[in-house]
Amino acid sequence: MESGLNITPIGYIRSGKPLKFDARHQPDEKQAETNILEMIPGDKYQKALKDLAGFDRIWLIWWFHRNTDWRPEVLPPRGPSKRRGVFATRSPHRPNPIGITPVQLIEVKKGKLILGPCDLVDGTPVFDIKPYIPAYDSFPDSKAGWIDEVDAALSAPPAFxxxxxxxxxxxxxxxxxxxxxxxxxxxxxxxxxxxxxxxxxxxxxxxxxxxxxxxxxxxxxxxxxxxxxxxxxxxxxxxxxxxxxxxxxxxxxxxxxxxxxxxxxxxxx
Ligand SMILES: C[S@@+](CC[C@H](N)C(=O)[O-])C[C@H]1O[C@@H](n2cnc3c(N)ncnc32)[C@H](O)[C@@H]1O
The missing domain is CATH 3.30.2310.20 (RelE-like)
Structure with missing residues (x-):
């Protein structure tokens, strides 16, 4: 057992979505939806939020706490019925079930963050927040492997x-x-x-x-x-x-x- 790999939540999401089915596969930016990250109370976390207010977006790093298993290959919901290596997907069924979501930061309040659309179910533990920095985090021209193929197929007219x-x-x-x-x-x-x-x-x-x-x-x-x-x-x-x-x-x-x-x-x- 490795020592020093302890990790504890800094807060929990209040998204009003109790079911996995209710949460989007990725945030739906067209929805006028607000979610709340309730921070664990304490001065330290309050201080850690200083200077965050100027960022339009933040990364949430969180835990798929409703999952108990993982699979090396998974069947993504989009595209043809084909298994993909889990590391080539955003599937929740990962060996370490860590999720990442770039969310709109609407407001920093005492003890909580008001956020835009997200894909987390209610009560999801959040481990970290990082500012989303377009110059570091955005590479819009990068190839996206099998996702590009699926997107190309989806842009064709529906078959049925x-x-x-x-x-x-x-x-x-x-x-x-x-x-x-x-x-x-x-x-x-x-x-x-x-x-x-x-x-x-x-x-x-x-x-x-x-x-x-x-x-x-x-x-x-x-x-x-x-x-x-x-x-x-x-x-x-x-x-x-x-x-x-x-x-x-x-x-x-x-x-x-x-x-x-x-x-x-x-x-x-
Ligand atoms: C496809 S994953 C993507 C998550 C994240 N944006 C990522 O890329 O790592 C989003 C799905 O995870 C599921 N989900 C959300 N919160 C969860 C939780 N706390 N435990 C297990 N599954 C969760 C929901 O079904 C949601 O549709």
Whole structure:
């Protein structure tokens, strides 16, 4: 065991995103979103934040604390269904699960930083902050290996048309209007490119010619014919025994899933 490799959090992120699914793969700079880094109380950390206010951006160096395993090869969510060496990806499943994110620094307050969009789940421990310095940290003309290939493929027109049955539209509107849950962008983005089974994109082949795509605590059930994907309906992902189990107090969208089961009992197992 090496000595001197101790590391402790300097603070924790309050992002309001309890689920990994809710956090973006990288920060979405188009979202008008604020997040907070709550520093561990104490004069030392307060002093360490001196002079940071003039920087537009900072690097957060943090821990994927929700992960327990790592894999030498991973299946990135974007691009074709192809495994990549974990060091050639930003996957959370790393031998030392350290994340790095350049975030907008909106304000330095006593004991906390107000930040722009980020890709961290609520409660993520943060180990360090460094100023983002464009002259040191930005090399926009650098090649980005397989990511460049994926981006080039994504700039081509989508290969599949996506249609929704009236029932699927009813489900999407019901989720949106009653529970503020909106999957339309994700469904269109993923299914119009490639609806084939993919573990990280959570697409599975089901019985017959049916497939489903996991969206947080929900599934979208679909069929593919020629170059058209038809979304048939949505359904809750958790079985009733989980939803009613008091030993599982924090199930995502629990109330919404129970309400869906009452409204469309024939669609759930
Ligand atoms: C693809 S990683 C990229 C993280 C960082 N920007 C990087 O490049 O190192 C972002 C994903 O990590 C997951 N994630 C965020 N916070 C996490 C945490 N504390 N533990 C485990 N997974 C987390 C979320 O699913 C999010 O979509």
């Amino acid at each position: 048309a996506v249609e929704f049955t009236p029932l699927a539209r009813e489900h999407m509107n019901w989720l949106q209007n009653n529970w503020g849950i909106d999957f339309q962008v994700r469904l269109l983005e993923i299914l119009s490119r490639d609806p084939s089974p993919h573990r990280t994109r959570r697409i599975r082949s089901r019985h017959g010619d049916l497939f489903d795509l996991g969206c947080g605590a929900w599934y979208a059930v679909f069929q593919v014919a020629d170059q058209t994907v038809t979304v048939l309906h949505l359904k809750p992902a958790f079985p009733l025994k989980f939803l009613n189990d008091p030993a599982r107090p924090v199930l995502p969208d629990r109330e919404a899933q129970l309400a869906f089961r009452s409204a469309w009992p024939k669609l759930v197992d």
